[in-house]
Amino acid sequence: MKYAIILMDGAAGYPLEQLSGKTCLQAAHTPNLDYLAKKSLLGMVRTVPLGLEPGSDVANLSVLGYNPAAYHTGRSPLEAASIGLDLAADEVAFRCNLVTLSQADSYARRQMLDHSAGEITTQEASILIKDLAQVLQRDGLNFYPGVSYRHIMVLKGEEKKVKLTPPHDILGKVVGPFLPQGRGGDMLLGLMEKSVGILSGHPLNIQREKQGLRPANSIWIWGQGKKPSLDSFYKKYGLTGAVISAVDLINGIGICAGLIPIKVEGVTGNLHTNYKGKYEAGAEQLKKMDLAYIHIEAPDECGHQGDIQCKLKAIELIDQQVIGPLYEGLSELQIPFRMMVLPDHPTPIALRTHSGEPVPFLIYDSSDPRQDSQAAYDEFWPAKHGIKVEEGHKLMDIFIGRQYG
Numbered sequence: 363m364k365y366a367i368i369l370m371d372g373a374a375g376y377p378l379e380q381l382s383g384k385t386c387l388q389a390a391h392t393p394n395l396d397y398l399a400k401k402s403l404l405g406m407v408r409t410v411p412l413g414l415e416p417g418s419d420v421a422n423l424s425v426l427g428y429n430p431a432a433y434h435t436g437r438s439p440l441e442a443a444s445i446g447l448d449l450a451a452d453e454v455a456f457r458c459n460l461v462t463l464s465q466a467d468s469y470a471r472r473q474m475l476d477h478s479a480g481e482i483t484t485q486e487a488s489i490l491i492k493d494l495a496q497v498l499q500r501d502g503l504n505f506y507p508g509v510s511y512r513h514i515m516v517l518k519g520e521e522k523k524v525k526l527t528p529p530h531d532i533l534g535k536v537v538g539p540f541l542p543q544g545r546g547g548d549m550l551l552g553l554m555e556k557s558v559g560i561l562s563g564h565p566l567n568i569q570r571e572k573q574g575l576r577p578a579n580s581i582w583i584w585g586q587g588k589k590p591s592l593d594s595f596y597k598k599y600g601l602t603g604a605v606i607s608a609v610d611l612i613n614g615i616g617i618c619a620g621l622i623p624i625k626v627e628g629v630t631g632n633l634h635t636n637y638k639g640k641y642e643a644g645a646e647q648l649k650k651m652d653l654a655y656i657h658i659e660a661p662d663e664c665g666h667q668g669d670i671q672c673k674l675k676a677i678e679l680i681d682q683q684v685i686g687p688l689y690e691g692l693s694e695l696q697i698p699f700r701m702m703v704l705p706d707h708p709t710p711i712a713l714r715t716h717s718g719e720p721v722p723f724l725i726y727d728s729s730d731p732r733q734d735s736q737a738a739y740d741e742f743w744p745a746k747h748g749i750k751v752e753e754g755h756k757l758m759d760i761f762i763g764r765q766y767g
Contacts (some may be wrong), residue, residue, distance in 0.1 A: 363729075364699040365601065365653040365762060366644060366688055369425065369612075371418060372709030373663025373673075374741055380670055380678065386661070386711070388740045390677040394686035395507035395703065399724055399739035401731040405748035406720040407757045414720035417528070418593050418662070421706035422615055424754030426655070427593055427599065436587015437611060442514050444614035445506055449589040456523045456550075458505065458513040460487055460561075460578035469555045470538035472580075477529035477666065478511040480576035481632050487511060487750075489566055489576055497560050498553055499721045508610050510631055515553075515583060522546030523657065526584040530666045531715045532698035542583065550583050553724075557581040563656060575590055588719055595619040599762055603653035606643045608635060612657045621655065622647075631659040633676050644684075645691045648699075662716075665709030673711065689726075698729040702761050703739070720745075725761055 369695075373387055381389040386584060396559040396738040409421040411431055419437040420430040437501035438455035449455055463469075478486075488507040491665050495505040501516035524547045542550040558580050561567060605616030608629035626643045628636035637658070646656040658680050664672035685703060692699045704723035707716045722744040737743060751757050 363652075363763070364648045364692060364697060366648060366690070366692065366694075366699065366701045367425070367653070367655045367761075368680065368685055368701065368703045369422070369655065369657040369691075370677065370703065370705050371657060371659045371660050372665045372707060372716065373664065373677055373680075373705040374708035374719075375673075375710040376703065376708070376712055378670060378711060386670065386673045386677060390548065390674045390681070392677060392681040392739075394681045394689065395724070395739045397482070398685070398701070398703070399670050399737045400734055402724045402726040402737070403749070404737055404739065404744040405751060406745050407723050407724055407751040407754050408720045409754035410718040411754070412718075414718075415429075416707045416716040417553050418609075418611055418706050418716075421586075421754070425704065425706060425753050425757065426595065426615060426619060427758030428619070429755040430754070431565055433590065433592055435590045437585035438514060439587045439590050440614035440618060441508065441512065441616045442516065442614065443573055443590075444610035445508055445514065447506060447514065447516065449516065449519075451589070452518055452520070454517050454586055454588055456526075457517040458491075458515040459582040459584070460490060460511045460513065460579065461529050461580050461582045462576040463558070463580045464710075465528060469558065470541060470551065470552075471536060473534060473536055474529055474532045474582075475534075476576050477533060477558075477582070478520065478663070479578035480554070480570070481663070482511050482570075482719060483710065486570070487513065487578065490561060490564060493564065494557060494560055494581065498556060509608065511578070512610055513581075521586065521588055523552065524586070526550070528584050528715075529582045532667065533714050549709065553672045554583060576630060576751055590618055592618040595621055599758065601652040601762065603651055604647040605657070606640050606647070607655075607659070608659035611661050612655075616655065622651075632663045633660045633672055633679075635660055637679050638687075640696040641684045641687045641691075648692070654690075658684065661705070662709045664716055665711055668714045669713055670709055693728065698715050698727075700728070700761060700763075701726045708741075711728055720750075722748075723751075723757065724736050
């Protein structure tokens with residue numbers, strides 16, 4: 363049996379007046395999902411346990427079968443693992459976004475205009491982070507470039523009880539109420555404030571503004587945590603597997619679980635990514651391994667931007683260039699396989715950030731296809747007619763057949 367998971371990050375959402383009361387999942391043209399829905403087990407799964415923040419770290423741990431309440435130590439340590447950082451026991455990792463803030467007479471009065479600095483390229487971002495590090499880096503404090511706007515800062519010392527806010531949660535808001543609070547907060551805020559002076563006048567940012575692009579004029583520190591310890595996915599489930607994603611967080615979860623991260627040329631984490639390359643990588647890995655976890659970030663990024671047409675297009679491209687070809691390719695191998703499609707969490711257009719409601723999932727089993735001509739894959743049909751999985755980390759058992767309903 364082969365297992366393929368297509369994770370449409372943030373694809374779920376709320377009904378929109380602009381779409382005649384439909385959600386993006388409902389309104390998007392998805393013939394492959396429509397076909398599979400009528401032959402699959404459908405249901406709703408709570409990937410974010412009550413009381414935890416609805417982040418992709420928590421939700422993807424759940425989807426891969428790890429109870430976030432037991433395994434989650436923070437987002438940044440997982441991303442650190444993806445770029446090859448082996449955190450020491452006395453080191454704390456932080457996510458260090460390059461963001462665009464408005465102009466104001468004080469840092470606290472600036473607005474969060476863009477959590478991704480206009481989806482800055484990895485090449486440009488690497489230059490900025492390295493130049494920033496030359497000024498701010500010191501013994502026990504280091505910066506490491508990642509992908510696009512997503513970077514890592516590592517601080518030596520005990521984990522501080524400091525409250526930090528994800529920048530995508532405060533888009534369009536004045537940042538003052540969301541600045542670091544608690545023990546160690548002043549030091550982190552100081553780094554953020556100093557970064558403005560370094561980045562605002564940087565030649566690269568000046569050039570971006572001339573081109574009509576948003577400048578990466580500040581860092582934003584959040585998502586702290588210490589080195590995680592995940593049980594081996596192979597020992598838990600007896601399956602070998604690979605992770606295909608443009609996002610350090612997802613690759614880091616895979617690495618910590620003993621899954622193999624596969625690099626695909628041209629993947630970006632936004633709408634203009636290499637969908638076909640992800641499908642091809644997943645299909646190739648399934649010839650060698652038992653499971654492929656194909657993660658596509660685009661719907662989430664479109665949700666954060668509040669862009670309805672972008673989110674519709676992202677879902678349609680996933681359906682057209684990943685789900686359909688993968689189903690056809692696995693069918694042609696004439697071996698039993700299962701496909702699971704789901705978001706990790708909703709990223710509603712109206713909120714422009716994550717929410718923690720249950721999300722719809724679809725499980726297709728080639729050896730036991732279902733038949734329901736009325737079934738539909740969206741946020742509502744599975745909620746009314748499908749099964750309910752309240753503990754998200756148990757969905758993997760259902761998917762691999764230990765509890766297949």
